[in-house]
Amino acid sequence: MYIDTIAAVSSPPGASARGIVRLSGPRAIEAARGCFCPNDAASWDGAGHSRLEGRLKLGQRLELPASAFLFRAPRSYTREDVLEIHVPGSPGLLALVMDALLAAGARPAEAGEFTSRALHNGALDLMRAEGVAEMIHARSDGQLRAARRLLDGALSRDADAARDELDDLRALxxxxxxFADEDIEFISRDELVERLRRVAERLSTAAASDQRVERLAEPPRIVLAGPPNAGKSTLMNRLTGVDRAICSPLAGTTRDVLCASITLPHGEAMLCDTAGVFTGGAAAERADGRSDRDAAVMSERGVTQRADAAARRAMESAELAVWVTSLDDPVAPPRDRSWQVVANKRDAVTDDQAALAAERLERQCGIAPLLISALTGAGCDALRERMDERLHLSTPEGPDVVVLSADLRHALSEAAACIERAVELATGHDAAGAGAELIAAELHGAAARLARLTGGTDVEELYDRIFSRFCIGK
Ligand SMILES: Nc1nc2c(ncn2[C@@H]2O[C@H](COP(=O)(O)OP(=O)(O)OP(=O)(O)O)[C@@H](O)[C@H]2O)c(=O)[nH]1
Ligand SMILES: [Mg+2]
Structure with missing residues (x-):
């Protein structure tokens, strides 16, 4: 149990409808009493969970209605007395509440300290704590669901079951x-190998399902590429909702790769606008058409080449490549990768022209282009949905998918390696024969690694690494 009381703003940064200041520790109530007065003073004495309505008094002049939620130890997240004060979510007001609580004896919580207390006080195991960290960082529905499952302890249960089985086998x-001298067979070599294989399988399924979401740890990248002047930058601005990329009727306007995050129906992605020089278009011609003796031309060509190289690099690392071309001058994408083809400037052509150009593009690249107008926004919602779909943002759907951090994954793969060695040893020997000690040592090693996942011994260092990824107030 801790002797100090911690406090932190636990609602997200910035202004919002509701702000929450959270306190945990033996003096949580005492600290809150300095600024929060419940309408009924006796409500401080309630056991279990209670909601307190009252007034917040900050200094001489500021007084406003507020509510507080009291979670009495041990029936709280941290198993200590926990108090949440809910006020309108103004950053200035929250800072004043924090000042009052610190003046009354609480100290500011460090990142992840509430969860770290929950863990040390036995309310959570390490995997569930990890689930809280992942939830805070989750950027897509799929990730969020996976983090929730981790929090619910799906993998904790698997790891616990595997550890129990390993302990049983080691005992045998x-x-x-x-009893090597007696003629008793505690476990046959075949049974040992069979049971170890089952444990290994279970662990490798857990590790493999994790890989499906690993790529989502960073938001996926979408790159906009295409001939100059097709309207890539205009589309970038349309999808991000901010006029940050320069657009102009001059071909070769964009030089740098410009990236910004966008919100798709099921999560976040990084959208990158690139220079339109991919097909050796007008910008390159403009530079090439002039005399090499001109230093300005040399540097223009150098810039064009670098813009082209940067665009290609962006395309290589992107999860989804969108080919933007204009319906009034349709150009098919190169065949070196799969593209989402978008035919822009729908507003600038007639229905017949649009149909003709779309047909031609479909013939050239095998799939129908999505017709849009970056200028008016027509078709852009459908494009957002298509991007979401092609990035599989709404998956993983499976019930057994969890997100593991590198630390936990490492512990899991070490455990699997120990089991594999034990199987190898057991295949070559009788359980009681030569090598049994080595087998027992490997089983012990595997169980110890799994214990790191569910919070056994020797986890302090792991804790520190995990909690450094939390934010304050969690
Ligand atoms: N009518 C019409 N004009 C558009 C549309 N989208 C872009 N434009 C115009 O097309 C011109 C080029 O747009 P940009 O967004 O700069 O094109 P870009 O593909 O980024 O061009 P580069 O950066 O040079 O490769 C600008 O004058 C835009 O206003 C559209 O949907 N309809
Ligand atoms: Mg551009």
């Missing part, structure tokens, strides 16, 4: 060692 192997 050790018993065989202890």
């Amino acid at each position: 192997v050790e018993a065989a060692l202890d």
Whole structure:
């Protein structure tokens, strides 16, 4: 149990309808009493969970209605007395509440300290704590669901079950060692190998399902590429909702790769606008058409080449490549990768022209282009949905998918390696024969690694690494 009381703003940064200041520790109530007066003074004495209505008094002049939620130890997130004060979410007001609580004896919480207390006080195991960290960082529905499952302890249960089985098997192997002179078979070699294989399988399924969401740890990248003047930058501005990319009727306006995050129906993605020089278009011609003796031309060509190289690099690392071309001058994408083809400037052409150009593009690249107008926004919602779909943002759907951090994944793969060695040893020997001690040692090693996942011994260092990824107030 901790002797100090911690406090932090636990609602997201910035202004919002509701702000929450959270306190945990033996003096949580005492600290809150300095600024929060419940309408009924006796409500401080309630056991379990209670909601307190009252007034917040900050200094001489500021007084406003507020509510507080009291979670009495041990029935709280941290198993300590926890108090949440809910006020309108103004950053200035929240800062004043924090000042009052610190003056009354609380100290500012560090990142992840509430969860760290929950863990140390036995309310959570390490995997569930990890789930809280992942939830804070989750950027898509799929990630959020996976983090929730981690929080619910899906993998904790698997790891616990595997550890139990390993402990049982070790006991049997050790018993065989202890009674090596007697003619008793505690476990046959075949059974040992069979049961170990089942444990290994279970762990590798857990690790493999994790890989499906690993790529989502960073928001996926979408790159906009296409001939100059097709309207890539205009589309970038349309999809991000901010006029940040310069657009102009001059071909070759964009030089740098410009990236910004966008919100798709099921999550976030990074959208990148690139220079339109991919097909050796007008910008390159403009530079090439002039005399090499001109230093300005040399540097223009150098810039064009670098813009082209940067665009290609962006395309290579992108999860989704969108080919933007204009319906009034349609150009098919190169065949080196798969593209989402978008035919822009729908507003600038007649229905017949649009149909003709779309047909031609479909013939050239095998799939129908999506017709849009970056200028008016027509078709842009459909494009957002298509991007979301092609990035599989709404998956993973499976019930057994979890997100693991590198630390936990490492512990899991070490455990799997120990089991594999044990299987190898057991395949070559009788359980009680030579090598049994080595098998027992490997089983012990595997169980110890799994214990790191569910919070056994020797986890302090792991804790520190995990909690450094939290934010204050969680
Ligand atoms: N009518 C019409 N004009 C558009 C549309 N989208 C872009 N434009 C115009 O097309 C011209 C080029 O647009 P940009 O967005 O700069 O094109 P870009 O593909 O980024 O061009 P580069 O950066 O040079 O490769 C600008 O004059 C835009 O206003 C559209 O949907 N309809
Ligand atoms: Mg541009």
